[in-house]
Amino acid sequence: MFRIALDLMGGDFAPQAISAGAALALKSFPELHLILIGPQKFIQPLLSQPRTEGLFTEEVVLMDDSPGEALKRKRKASIFLGLDLLKSGEAQAFVSAGNSGAVVAGSIFILGRLAGVRRPAIATLLPTLKNPMVLIDAGANVDSKPYDLYQFAVMANLFLETIWGRANPKIALLSIGEEIGKGNQLVKETHKLLSASSLNYYGNIEGRDIFKGDVDIVVCDGFIGNVCLKLSEGLAETIMEMLKNEVKKSYLYLLGMSLAKGAFKSFKKKIDWREYGGAPLLGVKGNVIISHGKSDALAIKNAIKQALHFAKLDLATQLENAIIKHHLEEAGVEE
Amino acid sequence: MFRIALDLMGGDFAPQAISAGAALALKSFPELHLILIGPQKFIQPLLSQPRTEGLFTEEVVLMDDSPGEALKRKRKASIFLGLDLLKSGEAQAFVSAGNSGAVVAGSIFILGRLAGVRRPAIATLLPTLKNPMVLIDAGANVDSKPYDLYQFAVMANLFLETIWGRANPKIALLSIGEEIGKGNQLVKETHKLLSASSLNYYGNIEGRDIFKGDVDIVVCDGFIGNVCLKLSEGLAETIMEMLKNEVKKSYLYLLGMSLAKGAFKSFKKKIDWREYGGAPLLGVKGNVIISHGKSDALAIKNAIKQALHFAKLDLATQLENAIIKHHLEEAGVEE
Numbered sequence: 001m002f003r004i005a006l007d008l009m010g011g012d013f014a015p016q017a018i019s020a021g022a023a024l025a026l027k028s029f030p031e032l033h034l035i036l037i038g039p040q041k042f043i044q045p046l047l048s049q050p051r052t053e054g055l056f057t058e059e060v061v062l063m064d065d066s067p068g069e070a071l072k073r074k075r076k077a078s079i080f081l082g083l084d085l086l087k088s089g090e091a092q093a094f095v096s097a098g099n100s101g102a103v104v105a106g107s108i109f110i111l112g113r114l115a116g117v118r119r120p121a122i123a124t125l126l127p128t129l130k131n132p133m134v135l136i137d138a139g140a141n142v143d144s145k146p147y148d149l150y151q152f153a154v155m156a157n158l159f160l161e162t163i164w165g166r167a168n169p170k171i172a173l174l175s176i177g178e179e180i181g182k183g184n185q186l187v188k189e190t191h192k193l194l195s196a197s198s199l200n201y202y203g204n205i206e207g208r209d210i211f212k213g214d215v216d217i218v219v220c221d222g223f224i225g226n227v228c229l230k231l232s233e234g235l236a237e238t239i240m241e242m243l244k245n246e247v248k249k250s251y252l253y254l255l256g257m258s259l260a261k262g263a264f265k266s267f268k269k270k271i272d273w274r275e276y277g278g279a280p281l282l283g284v285k286g287n288v289i290i291s292h293g294k295s296d297a298l299a300i301k302n303a304i305k306q307a308l309h310f311a312k313l314d315l316a317t318q319l320e321n322a323i324i325k326h327h328l329e330e331a332g333v334e335e
Numbered sequence: 336m337f338r339i340a341l342d343l344m345g346g347d348f349a350p351q352a353i354s355a356g357a358a359l360a361l362k363s364f365p366e367l368h369l370i371l372i373g374p375q376k377f378i379q380p381l382l383s384q385p386r387t388e389g390l391f392t393e394e395v396v397l398m399d400d401s402p403g404e405a406l407k408r409k410r411k412a413s414i415f416l417g418l419d420l421l422k423s424g425e426a427q428a429f430v431s432a433g434n435s436g437a438v439v440a441g442s443i444f445i446l447g448r449l450a451g452v453r454r455p456a457i458a459t460l461l462p463t464l465k466n467p468m469v470l471i472d473a474g475a476n477v478d479s480k481p482y483d484l485y486q487f488a489v490m491a492n493l494f495l496e497t498i499w500g501r502a503n504p505k506i507a508l509l510s511i512g513e514e515i516g517k518g519n520q521l522v523k524e525t526h527k528l529l530s531a532s533s534l535n536y537y538g539n540i541e542g543r544d545i546f547k548g549d550v551d552i553v554v555c556d557g558f559i560g561n562v563c564l565k566l567s568e569g570l571a572e573t574i575m576e577m578l579k580n581e582v583k584k585s586y587l588y589l590l591g592m593s594l595a596k597g598a599f600k601s602f603k604k605k606i607d608w609r610e611y612g613g614a615p616l617l618g619v620k621g622n623v624i625i626s627h628g629k630s631d632a633l634a635i636k637n638a639i640k641q642a643l644h645f646a647k648l649d650l651a652t653q654l655e656n657a658i659i660k661h662h663l664e665e666a667g668v669e670e
Contacts, residue, residue, distance in 0.1 A: 242602055
């Protein structure tokens with residue numbers, strides 16, 4: 001049995017979508033024990049199910065609360081109580097679709113960073129023409145330094161090797177040209193660090209090429225990573241919307257599209273972020289999964305599935321050991 | 336008659352695609368007089384057509400040449416000779432699909448910046464669910480300062496008003512959250528400048544929302560603008576590729592798609608960057624159009640069409656007057 005803590009009050013469709021996702025997950029995963037955190041009135045109905053318990057609190061971090069202020073004034077909010085459960089060992093992973101800034105700040109403050117890690121980062125899975133790849137950082141930090149980006153690469157590398165068994169993943173640096181020397185100051189300096197490292201470094205990658213699937217990891221600052229992530233979601237939706245508008249113009253098009261419906265359905269499933277669960281926050285002492293703010297029941301169920309996976313493997317501890325090993329190797333120290 | 340200079344050696348498919356685009360443009364635009372710049376052997380065949388002349392040079396800036404080095408060592412390259420023609424008044428606009436860094440550096444060095452402009456910027460048109468909008472800066476600068484972003488907004492504002500007649504365009508700042516205070520240091524400081532200005536400032540916009548068409552101008556640093564632009568192109572291609580792969584899985588899907596083909600065709604035309612011509616470099620003393628590196632004949636024809644439009648309106652001079660007026664107004668000086 002694995003004990004997963006779930007923030008019932010996080011996300012645009014909380015608490016209904018979160019409750020529905022919790023119910024789905026309990027049905028699907030027999031090894032799941034769920035600790036639901038939020039107001040009693042929302043949690044009570046779920047407690048009739050086996051393998052559940054409640055941690056009641058009325059405090060909630062809102063989506064536009066400042067993370068620092070929230071930590072000061074709303075210490076009993078569901079996000080922070082969930083992290084407390086991780087810290088004390090009462091839960092083995094924590095899932096929240098709430099204010100991601102508050103989850104990051106809370107994780108650093110309550111759990112602390114892994115030894116040797118300067119800044120934790122959000123690792124998001126993205127579909128490509130080949131295998132899904134990892135974009136890191138998807139928004140935990142803005143104004144990162146070159147060494148931070150280098151560490152994001154190290155963490156994502158270990159994450160893919162440890163959790164996915166993808167050996168020696170190819171790591172690329174997001175920039176505005178493939179040639180060395182193209183990019184801003186941050187990219188130019190990070191390039192030097194990655195080139196000198198033992199990582200399987202591919203070089204710069206342009207925005208145009210990240211969905212081709214030629215690399216396993218794309219590294220960037222969290223500001224640009226977050227913009228890219230949201231842009232991709234928005235653009236995919238817009239393209240579908242524009243197509244729909246064109247199809248509506250003729251009965252023939254409508255007929256054709258209804259015949260090809262199955263193709264669209266399986267395509268949509270492939271690019272559906274809800275299928276990818278949440279995004280782990282790598283670099284803190286605990287298994288923290290940040291789910292999409294627009295999470296519905298399916299997204300929450302998949303985020304819980306991922307949390308179970310991380311809990312089983314004890315991702316955070318494995319990552320800490322691997323990071324220490326990596327830094328020792330880079331420093332030329334034999335174990 | 337308007338005299339447009341064209342770099343025959345710029346872009347991945349030069350000189351063939353550029354020649355073909357030039358021929359198309361000469362056929363379509365009777366008021367066009369074209370000055371073709373490049374090696375004589377490529378230009379000679381085009382000179383049999385009326386309203387053409389050649390400026391022969393063997394020097395070419397390659398796509399991966401460093402702009403600064405190119406300016407020093409390849410001063411007779413087609414890009415720089417084209418800018419010389421603008422400077423001397425022999426041409427009224429210049430089009431190149433070549434090394435955009437060299438076009439920007441050459442424009443600053445040869446033409447100079449408009450009075451009061453610290454950094455020129457590339458303004459790119461992007462399709463949205465409603466009207467096309469302008470993304471500025473699409474890659475002329477990296478590591479911009481807050482005042483640069485403010486000036487990009489001022490220039491794009493005047494550009495839309497002057498050239499498109501879109502009165503009082505809505506200007507947004509690209510960030511990772513709509514709330515004030517979300518973003519990196521650059522965004523936070525630019526936000527203050529835009530808020531205090533007389534511009535029609537909408538506030539922050541997230542990547543998710545830029546294609547909805549609710550704003551007319553999206554302002555960002557050129558590094559992130561260029562990543563976003565290329566990401567959008569790459570993603571649109573990938574989505575079409577993924578759809579195609581799904582459709583191939585069944586004859587029924589193939590039949591359906593062939594019926595709906597017309598819808599896809601008009602959709603593709605809507606999102607086709609080639610239809611939008613090139614992107615003007617705003618803020619230099621001359622009408623410079625940067626066309627896509629992957630330009631084919633259609634893209635070049637449309638870039639020349641845009642160049643004609645700018646030459647007719649004398650965009651650069653209008654922009655200079657408007658910028659001076661704007662700065663006087665902001666300073667509270669009556670004319």
